[in-house]
Amino acid sequence: xxxxxxxxxxxxxxxxxxxxxxxxxxxxxxxxxxxxxxxxxxxxxxxxxxxxxxxxxxxxxxxxxxxxxxxxxxxxxxxxxxxxxxxxxxxxxxxxxxxxxxxxxxxxxxxxxxxxxxxxxxxxxxxxxxxxxxxxxxxxxxxxxxxxxxxxxxxxx
Numbered sequence: 387x388x389x390x391x392x393x394x395x396x397x398x399x400x401x402x403x404x405x406x407x408x409x410x411x412x413x414x415x416x417x418x419x420x421x422x423x424x425x426x427x428x429x430x431x432x433x434x435x436x437x438x439x440x441x442x443x444x445x446x447x448x449x450x451x452x453x454x455x456x457x458x459x460x461x462x463x464x465x466x467x468x469x470x471x472x473x474x475x476x477x478x479x480x481x482x483x484x485x486x487x488x489x490x491x492x493x494x495x496x497x498x499x500x501x502x503x504x505x506x507x508x509x510x511x512x513x514x515x516x517x518x519x520x521x522x523x524x525x526x527x528x529x530x531x532x533x534x535x536x537x538x539x540x541x542x543x
Contacts, residue, residue, distance in 0.1 A: 398535075436459040524539050
């Protein structure tokens with residue numbers, strides 16, 4: 387097998403609070419970004435990111451790349467609660483890294499070609515209507531802007 391099949395799961399927009407930088411730590415430069423609001427919209431999953439239900443405990447590693455560590459709670463349009471967790475990487479040249487971390491620039495889909503921003507979402511829910519998500523591994527392609535992060539998320543088949 388030489389291909390990986392995916393299916394579009396949802397488009398996500400997550401607004402962020404001003405990052406909290408804790409500076410250089412033994413594990414890299416740490417930055418906490420709390421999700422203040424957001425939406426998810428897809429053919430089988432739509433709803434909102436619950437305000438202040440989580441965020442990203444990101445760090446810039448010694449090699450200059452960003453390592454993500456995200457937890458967010460979602461509420462679907464019909465009331466189900468879903469925990470979404472993911473790790474990921476943000477990689478850019480030194481000059482493009484500042485651009486990539488500018489969450490408040492206008493949304494610039496073409497500008498996302500200046501950096502690599504990928505995630506691997508997993509889901510957890512007790513709601514039977516969405517129990518299928520408990521078995522899904524997903525991948526996300528992201529960009530920054532419009533006050534936060536923006537992803538297209540795909541289920542790996």
